[in-house]
Amino acid sequence: MIRCENLHVTFNHGLPTEKLALRGVDLTIPSGEFVTVIGSNGAGKSTLLNTIAGDIESTRGKIWFSDRDVTSIPATGRTKDIARVFQDPLAGTCGNLTVEENMSLAYGRGKRGTLSFALNDNLRAIFKEQLSRLNLGLEDRLGAEMGLLSGGQRQSVSLLMSALQPSSILLLDEHTAALDPKTAALIMDISSQIIKEKQLTVMMVTHSMRQALDHGSRTIMLHEGKIIFDLAGDKRAGYEVKDLLQLFAQARNDGEELDDDKLLLGE
Numbered sequence: 001m002i003r004c005e006n007l008h009v010t011f012n013h014g015l016p017t018e019k020l021a022l023r024g025v026d027l028t029i030p031s032g033e034f035v036t037v038i039g040s041n042g043a044g045k046s047t048l049l050n051t052i053a054g055d056i057e058s059t060r061g062k063i064w065f066s067d068r069d070v071t072s073i074p075a076t077g078r079t080k081d082i083a084r085v086f087q088d089p090l091a092g093t094c095g096n097l098t099v100e101e102n103m104s105l106a107y108g109r110g111k112r113g114t115l116s117f118a119l120n121d122n123l124r125a126i127f128k129e130q131l132s133r134l135n136l137g138l139e140d141r142l143g144a145e146m147g148l149l150s151g152g153q154r155q156s157v158s159l160l161m162s163a164l165q166p167s168s169i170l171l172l173d174e175h176t177a178a179l180d181p182k183t184a185a186l187i188m189d190i191s192s193q194i195i196k197e198k199q200l201t202v203m204m205v206t207h208s209m210r211q212a213l214d215h216g217s218r219t220i221m222l223h224e225g226k227i228i229f230d231l232a233g234d235k236r237a238g239y240e241v242k243d244l245l246q247l248f249a250q251a252r253n254d255g256e257e258l259d260d261d262k263l264l265l266g267e
């Protein structure tokens with residue numbers, strides 16, 4: 001379970017560039033729930049994920065993982081709980097290490113007293129078996145440098161790495177946004193399989209309202225650092241992109257229109 005209580009984040013406090021990126025986020029995500037997160041540019045989506053991961057320190061408020069208060073625990077102390085995949089396929093993996101070395105780092109993550117696991121035939125067999133699920137031929141490229149793979153291949157390996165970690169929380173920050181539609185669909189498919197198999201608690205940021213409605217069981221929308229709606233269950237099941245847009249207008253209640261083309265397109 002992830003619980004955020006009255007979470008605030010202010011950047012550049014006291015400076016002319018001060019920015020209130022989160023303004024009192026209250027959110028409880030039960031274990032095993034898959035929540036999609038939408039919102040226009042600058043709404044605070046990445047800030048929320050980064051604060052949950054511990055990369056950004058909250059200005060006010062609390063964060064719990066189950067009954068553990070992690071608010072003052074730095075990112076390094078949260079790695080055993082959290083796996084992440086970013087928009088940039090270059091993030092989250094080491095380009096100058098091989099596929100198997102990267103996977104071995106993920107495998108060793110969160111395990112006591114070790115940063116990486118010594119590669120052996122057993123481990124290679126596990127990695128090969130995992131990679132063969134992708135149907136990208138990567139099971140025969142264990143020794144290839146990660147930096148030489150295409151964006152889609154690299155993103156696929158990042159996802160498999162998240163499955164090798166002992167974590168119970170998966171944070172996906174627009175992880176299909178930089179990929180072509182076919183590869184994006186493949187990555188979403190693998191994501192869904194991993195999430196189901198490991199019964200992960202998931203937050204997935206997306207700019208696509210369509211993707212937000214098609215995946216997971218709950219959708220929240222952020223606007224100017226606040227959750228402006230939280231949709232789940234039967235109500236969400238009957239929703240289309242146009243209904244989300246209407247909800248946005250109602251929640252704002254000031255006639256403001258959503259001015260984010262990508263979000264509107266619902267691609």
Ligand SMILES: Nc1ncnc2c1ncn2[C@@H]1O[C@H](COP(=O)(O)OP(=O)(O)OP(=O)(O)O)[C@@H](O)[C@H]1O
Pocket residue numbers: 011012019020021039040041042043044045046047048
């Ligand atoms: N390190 C930082 N220093 C100063 N301001 C920041 C920093 N990070 C984010 N911001 C600002 O905080 C606000 C929220 O940013 P955030 O990246 O969380 O938005 P987002 O919803 O993820 O947007 P996008 O969809 O464009 O990625 C924005 O106004 C952004 O410019």
